[in-house]
Amino acid sequence: MTEAVIPRLALTAGEPAGIGPDLLLALDPSPFAAELVILGDRTSFIERATALGLPFDWPDYDPKRPAQAGRCVLLSMPTAATVRPGHLDVRNAPQVLALLDRAADGCRAGEFAALVTAPVHKGIINDAGIAFSGHTEYLAERVGGHPVMMLTAGSLRVALATTHLPLAAVPAAITPAVLHRVLDTLHTELGQWLKKPRPRILVAGLNPHAGESGHLGREELDCIGPALEQARARGIEAIGPLPADTLFTPRHLAGADAVLAMYHDQGLPVLKYAGFGQAVNVTLGLPIIRTSVDHGTALDLAATGRAEGGSLIEAIHTALDRVQQASTP
Template identity: 40%
Template sequence: MKKAENIIVGISIGDLNGIGGEIILKTFEDSRVLDFCTPVIFASAKSMNFYKGHFKSGINFHNINGMNQLAQGKVNVLNCWNEPVKIEFGKEDIKIGSYAIKSLKAAVEALKRDEIHVLVTAPINKYNIQSDAFKFPGHTDYLAQELKGESLMFMVTGDLRVGLLTDHVPVKDVVTHISEELIVKKINTIHNSLKKDFRINKPKIAVLGINPHTGDNGVIGREDDDILRPTLKKIKEDGKLVFGPYAADSFFGSSNYKNFDAIVATYHDQGLIPFKTLSFGQGVNYTAGLDKIRTSPDHGTAFEIAGKGTADSGSFKEAVYAAIQIYKNRIDYEQLTANPLKKMRK
């Protein structure tokens, strides 16, 4: 791993008809960001110049055709295609989806070759990316295939971190996916990420129940009693500070979440509704558990406001900052394991 002071941030462009181009421009128009990272946008000079003209941006791009042409302290645009692309803001378009995947694949290959240190992904449209060559419900599943490790969707903002046992799974199928093996794997991933990526020495993890009121002793389902509680007991016996299951309906409203370093939700909306309510516009989607670092904003393509110049870049900017900080934390962790006398934050 290279030194932290010269971090190269790879950026996949996402859906060209969404707000990705706008929030990328707004993030790097602040030249101070270039003091601690060098961005590389995987797209094309023609597409980025279209955004520059449309949004009347003063940003200056450094266009390159290979990573060997990278310029430090510049906003680099790596040409993943050269043909002109018709950008129509707000339109769902299969062809535009193919360019989002072309950008993503090029960025991931650069990440695997250590040509970039971290990856930040702009939002994609999950429908128009589907093809014979790409059959994934989103970034996370693709990255899980391409990178080493056990991937986990980890939503983070400040001291609030929410991980998911199941992510893009239909509600009717959630219970069939939950098993002792899955619970152990996901909690281990969260525990290791808290130590390695967030430098928390003895993380405290809360787990939300599967059923309303965690099943009310079987009156509203047996899954909490038959699967979740016995598994959490085994994990505690292994020495991890894991607590629960907690009834999800009151956990966040009571501010109980503030007592833990991370919360594990059993399915997507159980975790993301309270997370986005508390943090919308500043939250970051981090794919924990992999050997490489990837973050993204906590929102989608926002077709309804695309091209209007009103998109909030806060979450994307936080995704850039989070990727950089996690990269630095991993370097510190490696140094810590080499020198155990260096103390971590408790």
């Protein structure tokens, strides 16, 4: 019998002044069939653990040592400035991205089986003079691929045709090429994940009532509809464009494997209402496996003991599930 290989998951701490460190410190690693490699600043973790009254006993990460399931180890990368919970500091923005770089590179090299990210604060990274629109886009630049952002809550899966854009920029960003790429990625990766040859994808229109035959906008007639016809001709079960205000009703969702929304705030409010705090952000279309929490840095909760770690736990479970599925024929 060949001994099973224990995977290592990289968990980045995210914004050090936010709740990412709290969630990681409160995490019980014992239920996970993986070694959890935490990337963050050791001094900050010790100070946060003291503030929260939590033990801190993570040994240093040693890549030469065999992985041990059900434990946390620390890959320490120091911050430039002392971390004050709840208080952002532009001097620490480069460290946040350095954590991502190290974890993503490790995943790309096969050192880590997957990446799980705690929340970052986009504003402070941009204030530091570093153009940053989000984890999804940043990781794609680092490791390649064509990312598709999808959130899951139970059996509900919502993917996005566009991600972090101003609303006024969305119509121009929805093109046949974008829809083809997103639908191809959803079809392929959902099929592999769910072991279904033709996952059923419901596609929202952009305009109210899906354009109402052109009276409320022509994007459905000129772009979305034709793109879906071409996708169906390629064997993709893409249904729509459907009015977004009724798409999320039980009648429509019955039997659906995913919903494709046209923009961030069309699909995610519904999903987060259905499962906030337990939902998971999954990035498809990358050469690495990446999941994340469904919430932000919650600066007001940092070091208070009131942060809830349900989404992080689900993100780890989802990452491990994807690792297992990827290794199963």
